[in-house]
Amino acid sequence: MNQASLTLIKDSIKTIPNYPKEGIMFRDVTSLMENGEAFRLSIELLVEQFKDGGFTKIVGTEARGFLFGAPLAVALGLGFVPVRKPGKLPRPTNAQSYELEYGMDTLEIHQDAIVAGDKVLVVDDLLATGGTIDATVKLIRDLGGEVTDAAFVINLPDLGGEQRLKDLGLNVLSLCEFEGD
Numbered sequence: 001m002n003q004a005s006l007t008l009i010k011d012s013i014k015t016i017p018n019y020p021k022e023g024i025m026f027r028d029v030t031s032l033m034e035n036g037e038a039f040r041l042s043i044e045l046l047v048e049q050f051k052d053g054g055f056t057k058i059v060g061t062e063a064r065g066f067l068f069g070a071p072l073a074v075a076l077g078l079g080f081v082p083v084r085k086p087g088k089l090p091r092p093t094n095a096q097s098y099e100l101e102y103g104m105d106t107l108e109i110h111q112d113a114i115v116a117g118d119k120v121l122v123v124d125d126l127l128a129t130g131g132t133i134d135a136t137v138k139l140i141r142d143l144g145g146e147v148t149d150a151a152f153v154i155n156l157p158d159l160g161g162e163q164r165l166k167d168l169g170l171n172v173l174s175l176c177e178f179e180g181d
């Protein structure tokens, strides 16, 4: 991947100390999105990386995973499947609980959104503990989808998510890393 683009992307992300609570260094992807060039480059780099991967669908997790997963799906000509917080999806769903860096939550997916044989790329803005994507991968695999790759704009390596996802058999790609969390 182009080093100048990766540097521009990382430099566009602001850090807010002690948000949403004391001790968290919040890496704010909205500052990247406010920068048109950084936002475009982030999608272009992901397109370049995954265009020949043979994927049939992209899954993104609420809410920030939608912001990168949906434009990537459009650029790759793939369908986009949202994984959402409870009670938001209208058709029958499967649910999976998970632990966050700062709390617990549950995610849901439409039961008919993934079919056996789907090859799914999972996309989120940020990888911390990996709990969100671990739960997302379980939801997809339970429906018969194959998940081999997960892509992030930001990885927080100190929180162990990358190893957790590798232990689930995933290739993990991120556009930048922030240490010291």
Ligand SMILES: O=P(O)(O)OC[C@H]1O[C@H](OP(=O)(O)OP(=O)(O)O)[C@H](O)[C@@H]1O
Binding pocket: 061, 062, 063, 064, 065, 099, 100, 101, 124, 125, 126, 127, 128, 129, 130, 131, 132, 133, 161
């Ligand atoms: O790797 P993890 O420890 O699971 O943390 C990463 C997740 O946390 C954030 O989402 P959050 O749950 O705060 O929801 P939001 O996107 O709706 O703000 C982020 O967008 C990732 O989805």
Ligand SMILES: Nc1ncnc2[nH]cnc12
Binding pocket: 024, 025, 026, 027, 028, 101, 126, 128, 156, 181
């Ligand atoms: N440190 C962090 N910054 C931004 N989003 C997050 N989600 C979980 N941990 C986060």
